[in-house]
Amino acid sequence: MSLSKHLIASVAAVSSAGMAHATESLNVSAYGGSWGDALASCIFTPFESETGIAIKLEPSASTVTLSKLQAEASAPVMDVAWMDGGVSELARDSGVVAAIDPAMAPGLSGVANQAKYMTEGGDIYAVGNGYFAVGIVYNTEEITTPPTSWEDLWNPDYAGRVILPSAVNSIGVPVFAAFNSLAGGTLEDLAPGVEKMSALEAALFFDSSGVANSGFQTGEGVIGAHYATQAFTMADGGLPIAYAIPEEGAMASDIRIHIVKGTDDLEAAHQLVDFAVQPAQAGCLAAALQVGPATEGVDLPADVAARMPWGPNGSIDDLAVADWSSINAHRDQLNEAWSRIATSQ
Numbered sequence: 102m103s104l105s106k107h108l109i110a111s112v113a114a115v116s117s118a119g120m121a122h123a124t125e126s127l128n129v130s131a132y133g134g135s136w137g138d139a140l141a142s143c144i145f146t147p148f149e150s151e152t153g154i155a156i157k158l159e160p161s162a163s164t165v166t167l168s169k170l171q172a173e174a175s176a177p178v179m180d181v182a183w184m185d186g187g188v189s190e191l192a193r194d195s196g197v198v199a200a201i202d203p204a205m206a207p208g209l210s211g212v213a214n215q216a217k218y219m220t221e222g223g224d225i226y227a228v229g230n231g232y233f234a235v236g237i238v239y240n241t242e243e244i245t246t247p248p249t250s251w252e253d254l255w256n257p258d259y260a261g262r263v264i265l266p267s268a269v270n271s272i273g274v275p276v277f278a279a280f281n282s283l284a285g286g287t288l289e290d291l292a293p294g295v296e297k298m299s300a301l302e303a304a305l306f307f308d309s310s311g312v313a314n315s316g317f318q319t320g321e322g323v324i325g326a327h328y329a330t331q332a333f334t335m336a337d338g339g340l341p342i343a344y345a346i347p348e349e350g351a352m353a354s355d356i357r358i359h360i361v362k363g364t365d366d367l368e369a370a371h372q373l374v375d376f377a378v379q380p381a382q383a384g385c386l387a388a389a390l391q392v393g394p395a396t397e398g399v400d401l402p403a404d405v406a407a408r409m410p411w412g413p414n415g416s417i418d419d420l421a422v423a424d425w426s427s428i429n430a431h432r433d434q435l436n437e438a439w440s441r442i443a444t445s446q
Contacts, residue, residue, distance in 0.1 A: 124369035126155040130169070131183040132356070133160030136390060140183065143385035148376045154369055163188040163271065170197040170361060177363040180370045183230065185271050186354035187425040189218065193226045194429075199362040200224035205371035208378045208396075215417055216355065216395035227357040230377055231392030234351035234410030234420060235272045238264075238327035240317065242341040251283060251347045254324060260302040264316045264325030267306040268439040274432060275352050275423040276326050277439040283349070288431040291438045298442045306443040317342060326352075329410050330391045346412055350421030353410055355395065393417065 131140050137160050145156040161169070163184040170179060174197050184192060192198050200220075203209045209217065209228060216229025237248045248254075254263050266273035281287075281294025304322040307313040310331045316322040317335060329351070332344035358377055360370045376382065383396035384405075391408040394401075395417075401409070411419040428435065 124154055124366045126157050127180045127366055127369055127373060128157045128159065128178055129181045129183075129373070130159045130161050130166045130179045132162070136356075139386060139389035143389060144373075144377045144382050147382075148373060151376070152369075152372060154372070156373075167192050167195070167197070171195055174363070177361050179361045180364040180366050181373050182359045182361055183356055184227075184359060185356060186423065187271060187275075187429065189227045189357045189359065190425045190429055192359060193218075193220060197362055198226050198359040199364065199367070200226065201228060201360055201374060202371065205368065206375035206378075208375040211380070211396050211398065212378050213395055213397055213417055215422070218357065227359050228374060228378060229355045229395035230358050231383070231386045231390065231395060232353050232355045232410050232417065232420060232422075233390075233392050234329050234346075234353040235266070235276065235326050236329055236332075236351040236410075237324065237345040237347055238317065238329075238332040239324040239343060239345065240320075240341055241343050243323040247343065247345050248324065249345065249348055251280065251326075251349055253347075254326070255297075255301055259324050261304055262321070262323045263301060263303045264313050264322035264327060265303050265306050265443075266313070266326060267308050267443050268436045269308040272326075272328070272352060272354065272423075273306075273439060274428060274435045275354070277435055277442075278423075278428055279349070279352055279421070288427055288435075291434060295438055295442065303443075303446050306446075329408070333391055333408050346419075350419065351410055353420035353422045354425075355422075356392065393420075 131137055145158065149155055166182050166184055167188050170182060170192065212228060217225050218227040220226050239248060266276055268274055277294060278288065280297060281291055284293035284297035286293035305316050310328060313327050314331055314335055318340060329344050332342055335342040358374050364370050378396050380396055380399045383394035384399045384401060386392055387394050387401055388405045393409045393411055407413040
């Protein structure tokens with residue numbers, strides 16, 4: 102073989118090898134239902150169109166996603182995973198998520214500092230993709246004066262008609278932690294919260310949002326701690342339902358993006374992270390799910406801005422974001438106490 106032919110063959114071999122290793126798809130674990138639909142329309146489908154990289158989606162709840170990542174840790178199947186705050190910290194602690202390199206996802210420079218979650222060593226292990234909140238949801242035909250405080254749930258007029266999240270629901274434990282704090286308790290002392298809850302008669306404790314929505318629709322409950330997104334959905338459906346932000350602050354968390362540790366497609370995974378936090382994608386999710394953008398400078402229409410978890414003129418700073426590390430450290434005790442309260446009513 103001549104030198105020139107040898108060089109041509111070598112170049113062809115290198116080119117062919119590069120093509121063989123080009124990323125054709127990413128395995129992504131994210132939410133199902135309306136949340137999964139919104140992620141698909143706002144992020145996954147346009148990402149596929151822009152990059153040519155197919156998204157192979159596995160719909161899953163956050164806790165199920167974490168269990169799968171832990172089970173597959175030695176041979177990861179997923180490349181990128183969306184999980185809620187709280188579960189995100191558990192994923193960090195179990196070592197199943199990789200560091201996200203800002204140099205490989207330059208869009209992170211536009212994300213609020215609060216939404217870049219760091220390990221003790223200073224690496225980013227998760228990035229916020231939208232804030233949701235739990236405030237006071239109420240029936241405007243039954244309650245004509247808008248509630249202003251969590252303490253309003255203890256109004257005797259609402260006894261037996263209060264709807265609350267159970268310990269199974271992702272926000273249930275933070276709700277109890279907040280009520281315990283209102284009563285003067287701490288995470289080391291839950292007795293004040295247990296005593297306070299004994300004075301509140303609940304209509305139901307919901308595992309899923311659909312159960313809570315049904316309780317409001319049938320009139321079983323007229324007020325409660327529920328998601329803002331669900332309140333707006335019910336109102337859009339013609340129900341006399343409104344959402345109020347208590348003066349103590351709406352309890353908030355967020356959906357977060359993670360790169361799975363051990364992925365073979367690290368560069369493409371960073372591409373997806375970078376794409377997901379762009380203003381256009383953040384604005385799309387805000388409109389579709391009423392989640393507050395973690396990306397800064399997103400220009401929202403007035404009707405969308407009015408439905409943000411922090412209110413039409415607020416910001417991330419107005420949210421009472423759960424201290425998940427502290428809550429997770431006491432999760433067993435909180436779960437047990439909240440579950441005992443729910444089953445006793």
